[in-house]
Amino acid sequence: MNKKFSDAIAGYLFILPVLLLFIVLTLGPLVGTLLLSFSKFSLLSSSRWVGLSNFFNLFSDARMGVIYGNTLFFVFILVPLHVIVGLVLAVSVEGLTKGSAKYLFRTTFFFPVLATTASVAIAWGMMFDTSFGLINWFIGLIGAKAIPWLNSPVWVYVAVAIFSLWKFIGNSFIYFLVGLQSIPVELYEAAMLDGASPRQRFFRITLPMLSPTMFFVVVNLIIGAAQIFDEPYFLTAGGPGDSSRTVGLYIYETAFQYHNYSYGSAVALSLFLVILLVTLLQFKLQKKWVFYGN
Amino acid sequence: MNKRTLMILLGFLVSVGLAVAEPVTLTLAYPTGDSKVEIMKQIVKEFEKQEKNQVKVNVIVVPVANPAAYWGSYFDKLQTMIAGGDAPDVVRVAIEGIQTFAARDLALPLNQYQKDDPQAVLNYADLAPKLQAPFEIGGKVYGYVWDWNNVVIHINTDMLKAAGLPFPGPNWTLEDFTKYAKAMTKTVNGQQVYGFAIPNYYFGTEGWLYANGAGILSDDMKKGALDTPEAKKIIQLFRDMIYVDKTAPVPNATTDAVNLLMTGKVAMIAAGRWPFGSYVANKFTSVGVQYIPLMKSPRTVVFGSGAFPVIKLTKHPKEAYRLSAFLSGAYSQKTGISIDSIPTRTSVMKEVLPTTPGKNWEIYGESAAFAKAVQSPPGYPEVASIFDRYTSSVYSNQLEVGAAMKSASEEITKVLANQ
Incomplete structure (x- = not known):
């Protein structure tokens, strides 16, 4: 056995645990979903192959357009919101000089990520209540009309966006914070010696140096927003009507409430393909704006 | 019998004995x-x-x-x-x-x-x-x-007293009910309180539909029946209580009607006996129960x-x-x-x-004689989901009752046909 071969074996052995986890937790379910989407599956009776029937149903499903439209709308709202607010918070916290204040804000902004979505959603649901909610009570104090947060097909997006921002902003915030901390201080010192203004330093140093982190955050946010489930599930149950029903929620309802696993798998596969295409496109485009320092 | 055979036999008998025990x-x-x-x-x-x-x-x-x-x-x-x-x-x-x-x-x-x-x-x-x-x-x-469990009206008796109304009798009518809801809708200490929290869930609504001789499904549970005049009357009543009379708050997926009743934010809710667990836990005793207003005789109560x-x-x-x-x-x-x-x-x-720590608890027992089972066909989760989707659109003032109930019934019929 030559050294090259034994090195290769050692390498494969090192990745074996992760590879096994990948096969069991990712590849297996993916193949399972693929097979299910081409069949008529029942937990308690024999399944049969139905070819593309589930996919034809998907294209003729009258609700699919609205549901994909809602999901797309959430992607357009949530991704910029999380990027901008996350970045502003990270830059503000990184700019603090006092270590204890930094620690306090870092913990505060990240804390909601650790909270159970189900429990905090109940509290937010009460706050958003049109008639008795705390938010409308404050709005009433300034003489404005109550907002139907969870009862209007327009305001429901705003309510979900506010909840999502509060609950999950800690993720993009922490990524940006780590990214900011990895930018060499010498770059800023040299720029200051050259007389660069804070605005110039941000746009000429911070943003380009942060672009790999930004790329990572945007890719993850788009994938997460396209799969959005927790927020509408706990806060609105997809309503009113189908106003806030997303593809993720529809997959769950179809497969696990109506026991139509095959059709649910076909919808899941369609979402997977959309996300895959968008992600591949992002990787293609990143060459134009992501700066890796070389 | 040699020693070895005896041992095997003993072993077998012990095993059988253990298996029996x-x-x-x-x-x-x-x-x-x-x-x-x-x-x-x-x-x-x-x-x-x-x-x-x-x-x-x-x-x-x-x-x-x-x-x-x-x-x-x-x-x-x-x-x-x-x-x-x-x-x-x-x-x-x-x-x-x-x-x-x-x-x-x-x-x-x-x-x-x-x-x-x-x-x-x-x-x-x-x-x-x-x-x-x-x-x-x-x-x-x-x-x-x-x-x-069934569905009856729970009434906050403190709010009833404050409105100067007597506890309603079992044969109170829909007119009496709306009069009660209006009388108990007011502003208290700058906070709006409402007469009734409409039941925006399948079981609760079916209680009202049964009371009016209707149902979410046809009697044989093969078709949707929300588009019958009797069913539409109830959904229209609920919608009007929100937007015309303004005696009911707009419900949503997270509305907790029991909590609203206990905190005096609504005077009446539609529920079974299950809220009494919360009432006892919160030492809430200002409550009485009465049948859903009598709309059709003989009375029918969902269960x-x-x-x-x-x-x-x-x-x-x-x-x-x-x-x-x-x-x-x-x-x-x-x-x-x-x-x-x-x-x-x-x-x-x-x-x-x-x-039961509430006035008029006797109706829980009485209603067993004229109770009718909630319609729960195979495929119930999907039927309930269609019901929720369309009623939430009506209660959010997004769809008109007639059109919504027609679409809901058609979708439900399609689901039932596939079961």
Whole structure:
């Protein structure tokens, strides 16, 4: 056995645990979903192959357009919101000089990520209540009309966006914070010696140096927003009507409430393909704006 | 017989002896989140004692993460357990699931076992016949009803007093009801309080529809029936209470009507006996219950109930039957049903219901005589979801009642046809 071969074996052995986890937790379910989407599956009776029937149903499903439209709308709202607010918070916290204040804000902004979505959603649901909610009570104090947060097909997006921002902003915030901390201080010192203004330093140093982190955050946010489930599930149950029903929620309802696993798998596969295409496109485009320092 | 043969024979006899002494082990599936899990363990201990410890019962708590689709999620887990070859022997099933269990041939008919061992059920006639009926499908008995609930009007008596209104009688009309709702809608200390929280859930709405001679489905449960004039009248009433009379708040998926009643934010809600658990926990005693206003005679009250069917795949059908029967017995009902549901045995109702800390509690027992089962066909979760989707659109003022109910009925009919 030559050294090259034994090195290769050692390498494969090192990745074996992760590879096994990948096969069991990712590849297996993916193949399972693929097979299910081409069949008529029942937990308690024999399944049969139905070819593309589930996919034809998907294209003729009258609700699919609205549901994909809602999901797309959430992607357009949530991704910029999380990027901008996350970045502003990270830059503000990184700019603090006092270590204890930094620690306090870092913990505060990240804390909601650790909270159970189900429990905090109940509290937010009460706050958003049109008639008795705390938010409308404050709005009433300034003489404005109550907002139907969870009862209007327009305001429901705003309510979900506010909840999502509060609950999950800690993720993009922490990524940006780590990214900011990895930018060499010498770059800023040299720029200051050259007389660069804070605005110039941000746009000429911070943003380009942060672009790999930004790329990572945007890719993850788009994938997460396209799969959005927790927020509408706990806060609105997809309503009113189908106003806030997303593809993720529809997959769950179809497969696990109506026991139509095959059709649910076909919808899941369609979402997977959309996300895959968008992600591949992002990787293609990143060459134009992501700066890796070389 | 040589020494070796003797040893083998002795070994065989010891093994057989041990096998005989080995108690039968049954599994009972119960959904988590139900406050009765601990009490259920106590009840099965009593069953084990009755069986002289020859039958052991493992209570399997099935985790249910989704409170919005509680029974749907639970059935899904049960079906997964059955498909995975890990079927429980006896399961807790509500009325919403028994049709599905029977239609999919999952439940064991108990007629023969009851015939062979009638003592196990202990006074079958004591089970209120109307409540037991949903568990007898096509002449086959699939379980013995344990608990039930209905839908009546809960009234905050402090708010009633403040409005100078008497407690309504059982034959109050829809006009009386709307008059009460208007009288109790006011601003108190700068906070708007409402007369009524409309029931935006399947079971609660069906209570109102039954009262008006309608239903979510046709009587044979083959078609949607929300587009009948009687059904539309009720949905229109609820919609108008929100937007015309302004006597009801706009409901949403997270509305907690029981909490609103206790905190004096609404004066009336539609619910069964289940809020009494919260009332007792919060020491809320200013409450009375009355029937939904009388719209059609004779009066009809909706009910939902639960039992413990035996799974067909059980290896111990006789013991499982005895457990199923024991769980519907007087001891089980007295121990397990105290405040949040209603016992199904007439004798136990008489003992338990007087402990209800609310005015006019007698109607819970009375209504067993004219109760009608909630419509729960195979495919119930999808039907309930369509109902929620369209009624939420109406209550959010997005759709007009007639168009919404027509679409809802058409979609429901399509779902039922595919079952």
